[in-house]
Amino acid sequence: MATELRPRGRPAGLNGDDLLAVAREVFLQRGYRGASMDEVARRARISKASLYREHASKSALYAAVVHHWTLAGRDAMRPALERLRASGDLRRGLVDLAETMRAGILSPPVVAMRRLVTAEAREQPEVAATYLEESWNTNIGRLAEALRALADSGRLRIEDPASAAEQFTWLVIGAPLNARMLGGDGSATGVDAAVDLFLAGYRANA
Amino acid sequence: MATELRPRGRPAGLNGDDLLAVAREVFLQRGYRGASMDEVARRARISKASLYREHASKSALYAAVVHHWTLAGRDAMRPALERLRASGDLRRGLVDLAETMRAGILSPPVVAMRRLVTAEAREQPEVAATYLEESWNTNIGRLAEALRALADSGRLRIEDPASAAEQFTWLVIGAPLNARMLGGDGSATGVDAAVDLFLAGYRANA
DNA sequence: CCTACCGATCGGTAGG
DNA sequence: CCTACCGATCGGTAGG
Structure with missing residues (x-):
């Protein structure tokens, strides 16, 4: 006590x-x-x-x-993004980032909070809009910055970093997040396929 | 009256x-x-x-x-999938399919039903599991079949059609579905970027 | 097939 | 004296 x-x-x-x-x-x-x-x-x-x-x-x-x-979860992705910028192995850096994103976004409390805010989006739309902007779009924006930096350094070939950040995010978490939001255990199939497809489209050495 | x-x-x-x-x-x-x-x-x-x-x-x-x-929405994707199989232009077929998926999944009643079932997933998990299985996984499975057929005919190079079907789906609808679930209007950015990335990874003529 | 009503509980506020 | 806080109860409504 x-x-x-x-x-x-x-x-x-x-x-x-x-x-x-x-x-x-x-x-x-x-x-x-x-x-x-x-x-x-x-x-x-x-x-x-x-x-x-x-x-x-x-x-x-x-x-x-x-x-x-939203304030508490604002910096969850920062360490993985810094490791990605510093990593010598681009593919390993992206896999590390993808696994960090999955561990965070698919964690039970984060899924529960998303379910709560989603359920109340019609009754209290301003709260849902705040959540979308302060939590989600903020982190997507930081991922886009990191991808832009990788493009500037010649390691990726990306014309629209914001679009690429959204694509990476949904390749990594779309299927397991959907399953967990609907109550399934998810059974994530590994992030390699997501990273493979992302690199097939954006790797610099075409 | x-x-x-x-x-x-x-x-x-x-x-x-x-x-x-x-x-x-x-x-x-x-x-x-x-x-x-x-x-x-x-x-x-x-x-x-x-x-x-x-x-x-x-x-x-x-x-x-x-x-x-779920029974009513079971065959929503069938016409677009048949057009994809018959289409001579692979890219146009995928764009057509992507736009059909967006129009269906992002429509207000479908989003509202998803929000309802998601909100009640903790209290009534069997209903959410039924929805996930009968509605979502059924349509993903049909998309996987269509992709497998395109691979068998030599137009795509896909080792895991089920994984590719999930990737295509979330590339197409992930961002706008997330926005609409949280009350935003979505402002979909077009499906071309999604199809481009998908084809970069799975087009046969590498 | 309907009106009437139940035990329980809700969000919010009273006086001291 | 002030504040911070309490036990008790308000009017309405839920599923059944």
């Missing part, structure tokens, strides 16, 4: 980022409509009145959870 | 496939939890008791709606 020492009259309950983390768990487990403010408050060990003082409504709490999540 | 002539004591309300169509509209508009059995009964002009006599529960009605939907 997390019975911490609390100097004065400070309450035992959670707030701030810790409260958002608890709310995220509840939303991911129950879905938006299945999640109750009572459960969030109970698991955060605060009253509902306190919860509503930090977040004016259930939808505002949900928006805060998604926004906080 | 649809006040039809009814010869005898036949009730005015809907049943069978018409009832499923109304229920599908309600599920697509409201989501699973937002859809009420009262609204389905009201829009079908039957009592809730009659609705429950045809479908024992809300989840059973949902499962029937999804299953009926």
